[in-house]
Each structure stands twice: as structure tokens, then as C-alpha cells.
Amino acid sequence: MDKAVATPGGLESISAALASGRGAGILSNNSSEAIVRYLKNTGLLGQITPVVGRKYARPDLMKPNTFPFHTALLGTERKAAETLYIGDSLSDIEVARAVGAPVVGFANKPGKAQLFVNAGASLIAEEMTEFADSLPANYFDSLLGRPSQLNNN
Secondary structure: OOOOOOOHHHHHHHHHHHHHOOOEEEEEEEEEEHHHHHHHOOOOOOOOOOOOEEEEOOHHOOOOOOOOHHHOOOOOOOHHHHHHHEEOHHHHHHHHHHHHHOOOEEEOOHHHHHHHHHOOOEEOOOOOOHHHHHHHHHHHHHHHHOOOOOOOO
């Protein structure tokens, strides 16, 4: 069952985040074991941390519950507002809003963009390549309370 296929632009986006020094983590309602297996298969195991998956036999602790997000922040020196959360589900947008993290809604299917806007997403992206292209230029810094480095003239 190691047949997960990366979203086009996903691996490039992770690489851009890592190369920029920002780091990358994974917060998922999938099992941690499946995530770790995928990271091992892509050569990213050990580079992406934290990795937080669903807690066994505890569906009540899955997103949009804030438990996984707070668990992901343990051991880091970051606050929720200092992280940029990228999510492709309504529960992703809801959990980010609940903890005060800026969130980009990855609207990879029709109808998601408006759903995410209505739920309070900070930005919407329809292609994962948008992240790979924007991360090196510090585009998202303004969402994190830092001046953006992009020239928006």
C-alpha cells in the first residue's frame, strides 16, 4: 500500500520551504505510520518535522479538534500565529482559525475556494506549484506578521 502519489508541485513546495530555512511539518488526519512511510519513500524522512497523524482509536482528537495542532507545536519554539498552515479540507481551515494560525486553503477541487473563503482562509491557492513559486520570495511573510519581500507594484 505504498502507492500514494504526490500532488503536483507538492514535493517542490516542501523543498522550497526547506531550502528557505522555514522548515515544514505535517499535520494530518491520516495515520502517522502512513505519513512516515510516504516520507521515507520520497527521501524526506527526517527533514520534515513535526509529523502528527491521527491518534489511534481517538477520532474525537482529529481535526478540527485543536489537539493535533498543539501537539505539532510541542518541542518547537513557535506559536500558532508564527506558522503558516496549508490545508485542503474544511477541517484544516477550521483548526487553523481556532488556534490563530494563518491558513492557505488549497482549493484542489471545484467549490472548495468559496467554501474556504467563507470559513476564513487567509489566502486561496488552486495549484500547489503556487507555493513552490512563492515560498522563496517570502510572499507569505505578511501573513506571519513580517513585511513581505515581494514587490507588489
